[in-house]
Each structure stands twice: as structure tokens, then as C-alpha cells.
Amino acid sequence: MSAEPILQVNDLKKHYPIRGGFFSGVTANVYAVDGISFHIDKGETLSLVGESGCGKSTVGKAILRLFPITAGQVVLGGQRIDQLSAGKLRPLRQRVQVVFQDPYSSLNPRMRVRDILAEPMTNFGLATGKDAITERAMKLMDKVGLPRDAVHRWPHEFSGGQRQRIGIARALAAEPEIIICDEAVSALDVSVKAQIVNLLGDLQKELGLALLFISHDLAIVEHMTHRVAVMYLGKIVEMGTKQQIFAAPRHPYTKALLSAVPVPDPKVKRERILLKGDVPSPINPPKGCRFNTRCPYVFDRCRIEEPPLRAMAEGHVAACHLHDLPAADNPLLTQGEPAPVHA
Amino acid sequence: MNAQAPAPVPADLAVAPALPDVLKPRKPLTGFTGFLRKNPSIAIGGALLGVMFFIAVFAPLLWTVDPTSISPARRTRVPSELYWFGTDMLGRDIYSRVIYGARVSLLVGFSVAILASIAGLTIGLFSGFVRVADGIIMRVIDGMMSIPPILLAIALMALTRGSVQNVIIAITIAEIPRVARLVRGVVLSLREQPYVDAAVAAGTRTPMIIFRHILPNTMAPMSVQATYICASAMIVEAILSFIGAGIPPATPSWGNIMAEGRALWQVRPHIILFPAIFLSLTVLAVNLLGDGLRDALDPRMAKNL
Numbered sequence: 001m002s003a004e005p006i007l008q009v010n011d012l013k014k015h016y017p018i019r020g021g022f023f024s025g026v027t028a029n030v031y032a033v034d035g036i037s038f039h040i041d042k043g044e045t046l047s048l049v050g051e052s053g054c055g056k057s058t059v060g061k062a063i064l065r066l067f068p069i070t071a072g073q074v075v076l077g078g079q080r081i082d083q084l085s086a087g088k089l090r091p092l093r094q095r096v097q098v099v100f101q102d103p104y105s106s107l108n109p110r111m112r113v114r115d116i117l118a119e120p121m122t123n124f125g126l127a128t129g130k131d132a133i134t135e136r137a138m139k140l141m142d143k144v145g146l147p148r149d150a151v152h153r154w155p156h157e158f159s160g161g162q163r164q165r166i167g168i169a170r171a172l173a174a175e176p177e178i179i180i181c182d183e184a185v186s187a188l189d190v191s192v193k194a195q196i197v198n199l200l201g202d203l204q205k206e207l208g209l210a211l212l213f214i215s216h217d218l219a220i221v222e223h224m225t226h227r228v229a230v231m232y233l234g235k236i237v238e239m240g241t242k243q244q245i246f247a248a249p250r251h252p253y254t255k256a257l258l259s260a261v262p263v264p265d266p267k268v269k270r271e272r273i274l275l276k277g278d279v280p281s282p283i284n285p286p287k288g289c290r291f292n293t294r295c296p297y298v299f300d301r302c303r304i305e306e307p308p309l310r311a312m313a314e315g316h317v318a319a320c321h322l323h324d325l326p327a328a329d330n331p332l333l334t335q336g337e338p339a340p341v342h343a
Numbered sequence: 344m345n346a347q348a349p350a351p352v353p354a355d356l357a358v359a360p361a362l363p364d365v366l367k368p369r370k371p372l373t374g375f376t377g378f379l380r381k382n383p384s385i386a387i388g389g390a391l392l393g394v395m396f397f398i399a400v401f402a403p404l405l406w407t408v409d410p411t412s413i414s415p416a417r418r419t420r421v422p423s424e425l426y427w428f429g430t431d432m433l434g435r436d437i438y439s440r441v442i443y444g445a446r447v448s449l450l451v452g453f454s455v456a457i458l459a460s461i462a463g464l465t466i467g468l469f470s471g472f473v474r475v476a477d478g479i480i481m482r483v484i485d486g487m488m489s490i491p492p493i494l495l496a497i498a499l500m501a502l503t504r505g506s507v508q509n510v511i512i513a514i515t516i517a518e519i520p521r522v523a524r525l526v527r528g529v530v531l532s533l534r535e536q537p538y539v540d541a542a543v544a545a546g547t548r549t550p551m552i553i554f555r556h557i558l559p560n561t562m563a564p565m566s567v568q569a570t571y572i573c574a575s576a577m578i579v580e581a582i583l584s585f586i587g588a589g590i591p592p593a594t595p596s597w598g599n600i601m602a603e604g605r606a607l608w609q610v611r612p613h614i615i616l617f618p619a620i621f622l623s624l625t626v627l628a629v630n631l632l633g634d635g636l637r638d639a640l641d642p643r644m645a646k647n648l
Binding site: 066090096097101102105111120124167174 | 556
């Protein structure tokens with residue numbers, strides 16, 4: 001790990017107030033993201049995984065400062081950006097770009113591809129003059145594997161996969177250090193998905209990009225990530241390298257998620273851990289461990305005390321009280337049958 | 344298949360008669376004529392409106408006489424070779440008055456459509472982007488919308504004297520709330536589009552976001568709304584003139600002509616009939632145009648924008 005991470009997020013919180021009543025007072029909060037910390041190094045991919053509604057996308061948008069955050073720090077290249085004014089933040093936006101999930105709504109239907117790509121270039125002063133901008137736009141087309149003359153066309157003339165390439169080209173146009181891929185391949189069909197994932201991987205190697213890969217698809221994540229952070233209900237429950245997370249998960253939720261990933265071998269028999277019930281509401285998250293309503297190994301302490309992230313190994317943390325038990329009694333380590341769910 | 348040398352057909356082979364070409368190849372409709380073929384309501388509405396514009400612009404050349412010259416000796420004539428649409432109770436030529444009346448109706452209709460669109464667009468954009476002002480503005484708009492537009496226009500006209508300019512202002516004020524609501528709604532949904540977020544992340548300033556990403560995408564619903572406002576404004580103008588709250592009676596407008604013919608409609612229905620036909624046709628033309636635009640600008644149907 002290099003000394004200075006490109007992006008550091010410390011105890012990030014984003015609560016949405018719910019207003020109601022006659023005088024529009026705040027009646028409750030949605031704890032969308034409730035205190036998460038991580039860092040991304042140069043050229044590294046960190047995947048943020050979890051069920052829908054767990055706050056993954058909110059984290060991405062908070063880093064992009066698309067809205068003010070409630071608490072915590074976002075440190076970009078050693079500089080805190082969470083408190084900066086819009087004017088001071090604008091030049092720094094160049095360093096973080098984004099690729100969104102839906103390739104159809106992420107491109108303005110009334111702008112030609114060239115103008116879409118020109119926007120970040122002119123905003124950050126990376127190219128001036130019509131010809132220079134068009135030239136750069138064409139080079140970006142080369143990079144993302146689209147024909148050069150595509151720059152003169154409209155978004156609706158492209159397929160979903162091609163549009164996603166244009167979205168990636170727009171992100172690259174700013175020459176960022178980190179790209180946030182917010183479910184960037186979820187809306188694409190399988191073969192196109194593989195193409196885009198490989199494209200992102202190639203670009204990362206070529207340009208030394210860091211990626212924050214927000215996804216719910218563990219198969220894709222395993223293919224392209226260096227490290228994984230597992231989120232549940234606004235918190236990170238486990239974080240570690242790809243090998244640590246996939247080979248030795250240390251949180252019951254991670255185990256359950258992994259057990260749901262299909263294995264391309266019909267002979268492999270695997271214990272499916274079926275989680276009961278739905279994700280609790282982020283308006284009123286459970287006390288203690290947030291996973292206690294669905295955890296197969298839940299015991300009394302989980303309902304009272306919130307588990308902190310404990311170090312499992314070098315660079316591997318998990319938030320589970322089970323790790324305070326002796327190793328022999330810890331079902332996560334003994335790999336035994338999951339105990340029947342208590343009440 | 345061997346195309347160069349067709350094998351000779353054996354004599355005893357039954358040859359099927361050539362089938363009629365059921366599915367004839369169709370040329371795709373392209374270009375201006377193709378657009379009109381695909382959107383007949385735009386073609387019909389546009390043509391009808393074009394005729395009305397022609398009438399309004401070239402009124403003096405269309406065999407008209409001075410629409411305000413009175414000749415009491417020849418009053419309330421029925422349509423004849425000399426007076427195509429007859430004369431009213433002051434002996435004025437109704438044909439000339441109806442033709443000149445097109446000027447007032449079209450002027451009011453289009454002025455109101457343009458002014459109400461600009462004002463509504465400004466208010467809607469402001470309201471959609473400045474959340475603090477949104478609540479206040481929308482409550483005022485709600486209040487204005489609770490009064491029927493015709494009643495509001497009558498009330499506004501009561502505050503001032505009748506003139507074309509005042510009628511336009513009064514109807515514009517009455518129509519603004521509907522545009523502002525529409526634009527605000529569109530802006531609120533466009534603001535949440537990922538491409539707007541991407542533009543923010545790409546460092547675009549808010550005014551540029553509005554002009555580059557929001558405004559162009561409000562144009563389709565706006566232009567449709569504008570045509571409906573245009574049609575509605577023409578009717579409101581006629582109503583205002585009819586009840587004597589609008590254009591001064593000396594100026595020929597379709598509403599005025601109908602108002603003057605009201606007392607005689609049982610014995611001389613043609614006085615009301617002809618301006619009513621013209622008003623109906625113009626409003627129909629504008630509405631057809633609006634319906635056609637709505638369909639043509641619908642992104643699910645339009646690939647040819």
C-alpha cells in the first residue's frame with residue numbers, strides 16, 4: 001500500500017430528514033449512510049457491495065459532493081473536500097468522475113457526443129478551440145473502442161453498451177484520478193457487461209485509475225476488484241482484500257451474500273444461507289448490531305451492543321461479536337452448519 | 344440458384360400464376376413531405392393556421408372595404424353577391440370585419456402564448472431550482488389557479504380600459520400559472536437525471552446546467568402547452584369582447600362582431616355565424632397543431648428529431 005491514499009473517507013454520514021406535519025418539522029431521519037470509513041489507493045479498485053437500499057450509491061454521490069454530507073470527512077489527495085464552497089470545490093471535481101448505472105438517462109438526449117465530451121474538457125480547461133476539442137473527443141472514442149465519427153452523432157443512435165462507453169469516455173475526458181462506477185454494468189446484458197468490465201480494467205491499467213466500484217453483483221466484483229467493502233444498512237460490516245473476503249469471510253452477512261453467488265460447476269454442492277425477512281428500514285435501524293434481525297448466529301449481546309470493526313488480518317476488518325468468542329466456539333471460523341435461527 | 348441460364352421449363356410442369364405482390368415494398372417516409380404524411384394533424388392544423396395568417400396579413404387585398412365605415416341605409420342585409428357575409432345593424436360589411444378580425448385574434452393568441460411561455464418558464468425554472476422560494480411561489484400559483492382564468496381576466500380588465508394591449512396582458516396573467524406549474528414539474532424531474540449529476544461532477548456551473556441540460560429538455564412539453572394556450576387565449580379574447588370587457592367595439596374582432604350580432608341572432612343569425620366559424624376553425628387548427636406536436640415530440644415515437 002502506498003503512503004498517501006487518493007481518497008480517504010472518514011466516518012461519513014448522510015441522514016435525510018423526513019419532514020412532516022403542518023409546520024414541516026423534521027419528524028424522523030433516514031440513516032442512509034451512518035458512519036463509514038475507507039480509503040482507496042492509486043490504481044486500486046475498491047468494490048462497495050450490498051443489497052439495494054443499503055446506501056452504496058449514497059456513498060458515491062456523497063464523495064462527488066452532489067449533496068452536502070451530514071458528518072464526517074472526505075479527503076481527496078490530502079485535502080478535505082466535504083466543507084469546501086462550490087467555487088473552491090469545482091477545480092477539484094476534475095479528480096473524481098462518475099459513470100452511472102442507466103446508460104439511457106446518463107446522457108443528455110439533446111447533446112451530440114462531441115458536446116457531451118467537450119463539457120468536462122472546457123470546464124477544466126483541458127482543451128480549447130473547436131478542433132482541439134473534437135480531436136480529443138475522437139481520441140477518447142478510440143480509447144473506449146467506438147468509431148471516431150461517432151462523436152458527431154446523438155445518444156439515441158447508440159445501443160446501451162455503446163452509451164455506457166460514451167459515459168466512460170465522458171468520465172475520462174476530465175482526466176480523473178478516480179472514477180466512481182455506480183452500478184455501471186448492472187443495466188447491461190451479460191456479454192456487454194463483460195466487455196465494459198474488461199474495458200474498465202484495461203483503462204485502469206493504462207491510466208493508473210483508481211475505481212470505486214459500487215455493485216451488488218459479486219461475480220463481477222470478484223473478477224475485477226482488489227479490495228471489497230461489504231455494506232449493510234448504511235454501515236460497512238466487513239472490508240478486506242478480494243482473497244480475504246471471498247475465501248475467508250468473517251461476517252455472517254458476507255457469508256450469506258457469497259453463498260448466493262452461482263458457481264459454474266453443477267457438481268459443487270454448497271450450503272446456501274438463506275436470510276430471513278427484509279432489510280430493516282433505515283429510518284429506524286435495529287439497536288445493537290444492525291444485522292441482528294436476520295443473522296443466523298445472533299445472540300443476546302448483538303441486540304444491545306453495536307460491534308466495532310475488528311481487525312481479522314492485515315487489511316481485513318469485520319464487525320461481528322462472534323470474534324470475541326474462543327475460536328472453537330466461533331461458527332464463522334469453524335465453518336460449521338449455521339445454527340438454527342433463534343426466535 | 345443459377346441466374347445466368349434458367350433451366351427450360353418442362354412441358355408437363357404446371358406453372359403457378361404469378362401471385363399479386365401483397366406486401367409491396369414501402370418507401371420510408373423521409374424529409375418534409377414524409378414528416379407531414381406521418382403527422383397529418385400537424386399538416387392540417389398548420390395549413391389551416393397558414394390560411395388564417397394569410398388572411399390576417401393580406402386583409403386589405405382580399406376584396407375588403409373599410410371594416411369601420413357605417414352606412415345605416417344598408418343595415419342588416421343577408422349575405423348576397425355584394426355583401427358576401429351580409430351587413431350588421433350599422434351597415435358595416437361583415438366579410439371585411441371578419442377578415443380584419445383575424446388580425447386581432449391571431450395577435451392576441453400568439454402574443455399570449457409567447458408572453459405566458461416566457462414568464463411561466465422563468466417562474467417555473469426559478470421555482471424548480473430555488474427550493475426556498477418554491478413553497479411561496481407555488482402557493483401564490485395555487486391561489487391564482489383557484490380562480491377560473493376567464494374570471495381572472497375579466498377582473499383584471501375591470502381594473503383598466505379596454506385595448507388590445509390590456510387584453511393580452513390580462514389573459515397572459517391568467518395563463519401564467521399553468522405554464523409555471525408544468526415547467527416546475529419538468530424541471531424537478533430533469534434535475535434528478537443522472538446526466539445532470541454527471542454535469543455537476545464535470546464542474547458545470549448551475550446557470551450552464553440550466554441552459555444546457557434543463558432548458559432544451561423542457562422545450563417539447565412547453566411548445567405543446569404553448570399551442571393550447573394560444574387556442575385558449577383566442578377564445579378568452581372572444582369571450583371578453585363578447586361581454587364588452589375586451590377590445591373596444593370599434594375595432595373588429597370576432598368576439599366584438601358576435602357581441603353586436605347577439606341582439607339580432609334570431610332574425611339575422613349570419614352576423615354571429617361567420618365570425619363563429621372563423622374562430623372555431625382557427626382554434627381547431629391550433630389544437631390540431633398542438634396534438635400533432637405532442638405526438639411528434641414524444642421521445643417514444645420520435646427518432647427523427
